[in-house]
Amino acid sequence: MSKILVIAEHSDGKLNASVSKTLAAAQKIGGDIDVAVLATDGAAVAAQAAKLSGVAKVLVVNNAANAYPIASVLAPQIVELAKGYSHILFPGTTYGKDLAPRVAAKLNVQQVSDIMAVHSASQFDRPIYAGNAITTVEAAAGTVVATVRLASFTAVAEGGSAAVETVSVSAALPSHTRFVKIEAQKSARPDLQSASRVVSGGRALGSSENFKVIYDFADKIGAGVGASRAAVDSGYVPNDMQVGQTGKIIAPELYFAIGISGAIQHLAGIKDARTIVAINKDPEAPIFEVADIGLVGDLFAVVPELQGKL
Amino acid sequence: MKVLVSVKRVVDYNVRIQVKSDGSGVVTDGVKFSMNPFDEIAMEEAVRLREKGKVTEIVAVTIGGAKNEETLRSALAFGADRAIHIKEEGEVQPLTAAKAFAAVLKKEGAQLFLCGKQAIDDDANQTGQMVASLLDIAQATFASKVEVDGSKAQITREIDAGLETLEVDLPAVVSVDLRLNEPRYLKLPDIMKAKKKPIETIGLGDVGVAVEAGTKTVKVAPPPARAKGVMVKTVDELVSALKAKGLV
Numbered sequence: 001m002s003k004i005l006v007i008a009e010h011s012d013g014k015l016n017a018s019v020s021k022t023l024a025a026a027q028k029i030g031g032d033i034d035v036a037v038l039a040t041d042g043a044a045v046a047a048q049a050a051k052l053s054g055v056a057k058v059l060v061v062n063n064a065a066n067a068y069p070i071a072s073v074l075a076p077q078i079v080e081l082a083k084g085y086s087h088i089l090f091p092g093t094t095y096g097k098d099l100a101p102r103v104a105a106k107l108n109v110q111q112v113s114d115i116m117a118v119h120s121a122s123q124f125d126r127p128i129y130a131g132n133a134i135t136t137v138e139a140a141a142g143t144v145v146a147t148v149r150l151a152s153f154t155a156v157a158e159g160g161s162a163a164v165e166t167v168s169v170s171a172a173l174p175s176h177t178r179f180v181k182i183e184a185q186k187s188a189r190p191d192l193q194s195a196s197r198v199v200s201g202g203r204a205l206g207s208s209e210n211f212k213v214i215y216d217f218a219d220k221i222g223a224g225v226g227a228s229r230a231a232v233d234s235g236y237v238p239n240d241m242q243v244g245q246t247g248k249i250i251a252p253e254l255y256f257a258i259g260i261s262g263a264i265q266h267l268a269g270i271k272d273a274r275t276i277v278a279i280n281k282d283p284e285a286p287i288f289e290v291a292d293i294g295l296v297g298d299l300f301a302v303v304p305e306l307q308g309k310l
Numbered sequence: 311m312k313v314l315v316s317v318k319r320v321v322d323y324n325v326r327i328q329v330k331s332d333g334s335g336v337v338t339d340g341v342k343f344s345m346n347p348f349d350e351i352a353m354e355e356a357v358r359l360r361e362k363g364k365v366t367e368i369v370a371v372t373i374g375g376a377k378n379e380e381t382l383r384s385a386l387a388f389g390a391d392r393a394i395h396i397k398e399e400g401e402v403q404p405l406t407a408a409k410a411f412a413a414v415l416k417k418e419g420a421q422l423f424l425c426g427k428q429a430i431d432d433d434a435n436q437t438g439q440m441v442a443s444l445l446d447i448a449q450a451t452f453a454s455k456v457e458v459d460g461s462k463a464q465i466t467r468e469i470d471a472g473l474e475t476l477e478v479d480l481p482a483v484v485s486v487d488l489r490l491n492e493p494r495y496l497k498l499p500d501i502m503k504a505k506k507k508p509i510e511t512i513g514l515g516d517v518g519v520a521v522e523a524g525t526k527t528v529k530v531a532p533p534p535a536r537a538k539g540v541m542v543k544t545v546d547e548l549v550s551a552l553k554a555k556g557l558v
Contacts, residue, residue, distance in 0.1 A: 094469040098451045101439035110405045110524040113434045132327040136528040176448040180475040292539040305545045
């Protein structure tokens with residue numbers, strides 16, 4: 001039977017929403033599922049993880065070196081925890097993508113990136129070519145180290161009451177990497193990756209001032225706000241709002257693509273959205289090929305009108 | 311300071327991918343190949359670091375079959391001084407590539423390993439991190455700014471929460487993201503000059519690496535198609551359509 005260890009991403013004492021989706025993939029694999037929390041003092045995060053459905057045990061590693069997640073510091077600790085586990089799963093966030101290969105290489109196994117479906121304990125689907133093809137792969141013998149594509153899984157519910165166990169690891173930790181600072185965008189809006197509604201703007205917005213149209217509409221319907229790569233590259237919005245192959249891959253119930261042409265790169269990030277609404281003045285824009293509902297028109301007229309009628 | 315840049319030959323990003331009807335892979339016959347766009351950004355950064363006087367030698371490295379020589383020629387045209395071709399005709403997965411690159415990095419005594427954050431064919435996003443892990447050196451992935459200062463570097467990373475800055479001791483691995491720079495357009499004289507630059511061809515055995523057992527491809531399929539949508543003419547129709555779906 002599989003014995004699965006899910007690595008918990010967290011910050012400021014809060015468990016990241018990616019963990020409950022990673023757990024959903026673990027449940028599809030089946031078996032005993034433990035969660036590892038590496039922190040300075042992981043008690044609060046562990047308590048949140050213990051409540052998630054299907055978790056057998058939460059392992060907490062407390063170490064001052066874990067104050068900020070640095071892959072080269074976390075990896076040796078995870079390698080030590082990995083003993084006895086058949087699977088080590090990471091969320092497919094920048095945290096997991098940075099960290100998982102560092103663990104896989106130490107365990108001398110080929111990692112499986114971005115699993116989007118589970119066929120068996122060792123057989124998974126994953127996207128290649130920006131999601132333009134899906135490959136089914138059989139993991140090599142040994143520990144399965146994988147990242148989980150969050151947009152492909154629905155978060156597990158709460159209602160669990162897993163045991164929390166503090167463990168100590170003896171791995172030597174490197175000092176060659178030091179955290180300097182983070183410039184985080186503080187936003188009161190719903191988080192892009194977990195929001196059920198997302199409104200994204202593209203190059204057609206024309207300026208960061210004009211993005212107000214997008215923000216106002218998003219606030220009216222309680223949506224998170226995203227952007228195309230073109231809008232980010234043009235400097236209208238910060239990079240953490242980018243939706244697409246190289247930005248965030250999202251799966252909201254309702255997605256508005258406003259003034260976005262629909263480059264392959266962007267479409268790779270929204271394929272799992274339940275309903276895609278496209279508003280663009282160019283009737284030939286590729287976004288209309290994937291949209292469930294399309295409206296050709298000037299976004300600066302259409303969006304305020306729509307906002308008024310919802 | 312010497313910098314090693316890994317480059318990969320991939321299906322050009324403008325090509326519309328077709329899955330083979332037998333599900334064995336994607337169509338690559340008669341398809342244009344180019345250097346992985348993220349690796350171009352890595353090459354460009356290496357050249358800019360040299361222009362700033364931080365780097366004295368740029369070595370490009372790739373692993374793969376004979377056709378990968380074209381990719382190394384592009385790297386040389388960008389400005390690499392020389393190139394190393396680890397020739398391997400079979401499939402190469404990230405762990406094998408990382409072991410080979412780690413061995414070359416060690417042998418060359420390079421202080422910086424630059425690579426794209428992922429290749430746009432397998433989208434694995436693993437090799438750089440694995441190189442760093444195998445050598446127990448620092449890594450900074452998804453870089454949008456690289457500042458080298460003596461034996462240290464400050465790297466700004468694009469992460470989900472925003473922009474993070476790390477300080478790393480060299481040697482270090484830096485995987486680059488889109489916004490680090492805009493790669494230069496290769497000019498004909500540079501392409502001509504690249505033809506005269508040396509490419510050293512070696513085998514995996516020469517760096518003491520064997521092909522690792524990787525994942526096995528069971529099948530490749532096109533993604534599920536979305537149901538055809540509807541076009542509406544007015545905002546009122548749009549509101550009705552959203553209401554009909556129970557979305558508002």
